[in-house]
Amino acid sequence: MQWNHFLYFAFPSAVCWAIAAILAFKPQHYRKSVVLTLAGVVIFSLFIVGMWMSLERPPLRTMGETRLWYSFFLPIAGLITFMRWKYKWILSFSTLLSLIFICINIFRPEIHNKALMPALQSPWFAPHVIVYMLAYAVFGVATINALYLLIRKTEKQASSIALCDNLVYVGSAFLIVGMLFGAIWAKAAWGHYWSWDPKETWAAATWMGYIIYIHFRLHKPSEKKTACYLLIFSFILLQVCWFGVNYLPAARGNSVHVYSQNL
């Protein structure tokens, strides 16, 4: 399995997800859209498994490989939200977001590289990155919901911001686990659990952003607009942490977290 096979898996998955997203608007098609989303997820996971086997390492090293996981987890996060809270539009958004990442991978492919430098060869590597990607996907959905709330200003806001809350609790749980796994791994690989490396600094900032959101919501449940802006701000911090540090002049040549030369 190689990157040039990606289209053969991504396209059918995307079609499944898109049809499911459309069907989701009609309550009588609920089951069909769940099954179709799952089918897309299965097809997509075949590619990930294939890549994993042919690379002989988890596909988690380069930006393209992590985008792969992002496009994989988004529909899953969307599906769980859809099944749990029955939001009709959520699948459309998760599909759209996933599609964006798929397109980036198709139009900016990366070289096939098997090598995994010694520091990355650790049992902590896969859980650390996968848990982070899950958190990112959940926060992505929460951010979309916040934007939707700010634009639509519907009467049903009371219930919809509760969706943000739930997603932020779930996302923060993943984020905290990802961060702490990272700390334990850093201790084993570099001798210290926290070194304020640029990536770590921005991870701390992201974590603080979401913790502020949680407490602000508990404190001032009626100030929803401020809460939505906080959520969007936190998501921006997260973007800086994810790929922004690769471009920040302050982090250039200064971060142990920049592994791939071609982004």
Next chain:
Amino acid sequence: MWKQTPGYIEGWTICSGLFITGIVLQLYSGKIAPDLLHFPINLISGVLFLIGLLLFHLISIKVKGIQWFAGYAAAVTSLSSLLLLVIIMGLTRQLPSSYDLSRENGFVRTGFMQMTVSWPFILLMLYFLWILGLVVLRRLSRFKWKDTGFVFNHLGLFIALFGAVWGSADLQRLRMTVSMDTPEWRATNEKNETVELPLAIELKAFTIDEYPPKLMLLDNITGEALPKKEPVNVSVETCPFEAELLDWKLEIVKDLPYAAGISNSDTLNYVEFHGEGATSALYVKAHNVTDDTRKEGWVSCGNYLFPYASLRLNEKMSLIMPEREPKRYASDVMVYTKSGDSKEASIEVNKPLSVAGWKIYQLSYDETLGKWSRYSVFELVKDPWLPVVYSGIGMMLVGAVFLFISAPKKI
């Protein structure tokens, strides 16, 4: 919006006050000496901090006014102020904390380029910890079982941060370069001072496992990998091996992982050689499917002893082998302690060795010699507060599970 909310004004005022005090202290007295808080001063001040917290908490039961410090407004404002400093830190290049700032001017003197040892950061951090401590005490003093998740999250974070802050001065990170067959007990610290250790390390053997050799195309003139935007390469896993790079069909007929380059007059030839300094070489036959030209010859990455060899395919490009990437490197060592024990062990990246309270990490080796390196560089770390930090981390991991379960609220 926050301006009208009582509670937030106080919070912002206190945080700005601490920030300005921090800046003034920074400008007058310079940064915090990183080893100000060595044992036992850190232990004493840590205990005092905890006693102070407890007293403050007990007083706040009577004096309602100061219960504000254990509430949401204090938490949100102190977290936000700290977040601001962390963002500044993320946007400015950070200098090592041992670097001397006193001769610098302007922005640099504010200490923002050594954020973690600057006064504003430390003051806001301590204030933040103070509030977190009060929050925990207040909830613990009227504990109910449904608060379990809360306690794991907040107390866990408090313990982890407390251990990290008060333990930071006791953290020792030393570097030691150990040559083959010569025991070494001296290491250097971050200030480049020599430190003698109660243990000695002797390097017995150093090994590198490498990934299979790779082939790629280089532009003859610019030296850039081709094609420019997305360079291609093949990894030669077995021999014989066939592969394609752009419009070239490659056939690898000989693979010498241990080779010596021998040049006579105008040709460079590679033969099998198992001695020290051997390099890696491939004999490649290339066939261009577009214009049907054929080329063949040796390609080698070379090393400090033998030259590299590339195969010139046409005027535009050559076939080369980039330096082989290490998959694993390890040092077989003998460790001697003062008590007369000796121990044989292997140290590699991600697999440090623990001896007498020290953890020994494989850091690097002589990169010019590569797999024939005659020395290994180790990092020795001693962090007596680590158990404190780890118990906090453990609690937070449990707390995360509670956070996850507590999420699905009825909508």
